[in-house]
Structure formats: C-alpha cells, structure tokens
Amino acid sequence: MQKxxxxxPPRDEPTAPSSEGPAAKRSYHVxxxxxxxxxxxxxxxxxxxxxxxxxxxxxxxxxxxAFRMAATLVTEGFLEQLPDGAYRPAPKVLTLGFSAxxxxxxxxxxxxxLRRLAAATGQTVNLGTLSDDxxxxxxxxxxxxxVTANIQVGSRLPAVSTSIGKVLLSSLSDTELEQxxxxxxxxxxxxxxxxxxxxxLEMTLDGIRKQGWxxxxxxxxxxxxxxAAPVSDASGTVVAAxxxxxxAMEFPVTRLVDELRPPLMxxxxxxxxxxxxx
Numbered sequence: 001m002q003k004x005x006x007x008x009p010p011r012d013e014p015t016a017p018s019s020e021g022p023a024a025k026r027s028y029h030v031x032x033x034x035x036x037x038x039x040x041x042x043x044x045x046x047x048x049x050x051x052x053x054x055x056x057x058x059x060x061x062x063x064x065x066a067f068r069m070a071a072t073l074v075t076e077g078f079l080e081q082l083p084d085g086a087y088r089p090a091p092k093v094l095t096l097g098f099s100a101x102x103x104x105x106x107x108x109x110x111x112x113x114l115r116r117l118a119a120a121t122g123q124t125v126n127l128g129t130l131s132d133d134x135x136x137x138x139x140x141x142x143x144x145x146x147v148t149a150n151i152q153v154g155s156r157l158p159a160v161s162t163s164i165g166k167v168l169l170s171s172l173s174d175t176e177l178e179q180x181x182x183x184x185x186x187x188x189x190x191x192x193x194x195x196x197x198x199x200x201l202e203m204t205l206d207g208i209r210k211q212g213w214x215x216x217x218x219x220x221x222x223x224x225x226x227x228a229a230p231v232s233d234a235s236g237t238v239v240a241a242x243x244x245x246x247x248a249m250e251f252p253v254t255r256l257v258d259e260l261r262p263p264l265m266x267x268x269x270x271x272x273x274x275x276x277x278x
Contacts, residue, residue, distance in 0.1 A: 161219045168238060212230070
C-alpha cells in the first residue's frame with residue numbers, strides 16, 4: 001500500500017456529546033465504529049471490490065479518514081487489498097457471518113429439546129460451544145437450587161473443568177488439543193477434583209471418547225456435579241454439548257449417571273437429528 005499517495009490525515013476527532021439534553025441519547029453512538037460498519041456494508045455480490053476513492057465518496061467521509069478506516073480493517077483481518085489497490089472483504093468477514101448464523105440455528109433448534117429435558121429432570125440444563133480454551137454458554141435453563149448462580153448465557157468457563165468442555169475437547173485431535181490449551185487453561189477451577197495438567201486431562205478424554213459422554217465431579221466448583229453429551233451436525237462434527245448440572249449433595253455420581261444421563265443422551269440425539277446429523 002502506497003501511503004505517500006494519500007494526504008496526511010487531519011485531526012478530525014468528534015466532539016464529545018453533552019451529558020444533558022437530547023445529545024445524551026447519542027452518547028452511546030461510536031461514530032468511528034459506525035463509519036467502519038458502513039464501509040463494510042458497501043460491498044455486495046455486484047460490487048465485490050472497491051477503490052479507496054469510491055469508498056470515501058460512498059460513505060461521505062474525507063479520503064484520509066477512509067484510508068485510516070480501510071487500513072484498520074485490513075489490520076484486523078476484515079478487508080484485504082488487491083494488487084491494483086482496490087479493497088475487498090477478507091475471509092474473516094465470511095467466517096464471522098456464517099459462524100453467527102450457525103450459532104443462531106443451533107440455539108433455535110436446541111431450545112425445544114432442552115426445555116423438555118429441563119422439565120423432565122427438574123435440573124439445570126446448559127448448552128455450550130468451544131471458544132478458545134473456554135466453554136461459551138449459549139443456553140442456560142437454571143434450577144434455582146443450583147449453587148452456580150453466577151453462570152449465565154455468554155459466560156465463559158475453563159473447558160478442562162466442565163463436563164461440556166471435556167466432551168468438546170475429546171472431539172479434538174492431539175495436535176488441536178495442544179494448540180488450544182496452555183498452563184492458564186487449568187486455572188480458575190475451585191473444586192477439589194479439578195484437573196491440573198494436560199497429562200491428567202488426556203487420560204480423562206480417552207475415557208470420554210470411548211463412552212460418548214462426560215462427568216464433572218466437583219471439578220469446577222465444590223458441591224457441583226454434571227453430566228454432558230455431544231451434539232453433532234450433518235457432517236458428523238461435534239459442534240456443541242449439553243449438560244445437566246446438579247447439587248452434589250443430592251446426586252451421587254451413580255444417581256446422576258443412572259437417572260439423568262439417559263434423557264440427556266436422548267435430547268442430544270434429537271438436537272443432532274434436527275441439525276441433519278445421525
């Protein structure tokens with residue numbers, strides 16, 4: 001990119017809105033972010049690439065501002081620059097969009113089976129996916145008796161210490177597992193049986209692969225147990241996992257497995273079929 005061909009960017013920072021009156025309603029509007037999103041919205045099937053001058057004209061911003069916006073989006077992986085100087089959306093934009101759509105489909109399709117599972121068991125039911133070395137909670141149907149009241153949709157917990165996380169990690173290859181996990185991955189759990197090393201985790205994952213489900217026995221927190229099973233898509237890829245979480249004092253491991261694992265497996269099978277899997 002030939003920066004010398006563009007003018008020096010002016011100092012055009014926006015004036016902060018007043019904290020009183022009508023302007024206060026606009027105080028949450030980040031203009032720079034809005035401009036960047038408008039710039040990304042310029043591209044279409046009919047217009048897959050654009051010159052910087054056209055981008056500036058279409059968004060109504062000065063050329064130096066359009067340059068900074070485009071450069072930032074290139075750095076963040078949302079745009080890429082072609083040899084002729086034009087810009088086009090980078091693969092990260094497509095990945096972000098399709099991931100969001102897949103997540104919405106998963107949540108929408110899983111809602112009914114999970115509500116029936118929660119009603120049948122009377123216990124807390126969660127659905128989550130992997131986000132780096134954490135479990136991202138997408139659905140949580142909570143029983144008020146459960147001790148982990150601070151977990152909610154959007155929470156991210158250590159995958160190595162949760163039944164959902166261990167199910168999802170068991171679907172990864174050894175190489176993927178080593179790339180995803182580090183020393184910090186084993187921090188944050190407060191339960192007496194928390195897994196503290198990769199070697200200990202690998203032995204646990206071997207058993208999960210063979211039996212097709214996972215337990216969390218007071219690993220994440222004292223007094224909490226859960227059992228989890230996988231959800232797969234049409235390709236057979238494990239895309240999520242569901243667990244039923246219970247108070248440890250009321251549910252010994254044998255009761256958890258004997259009473260709650262069968263309806264859990266049935267619900268996961270139903271969601272898998274709704275996603276096109278078997």
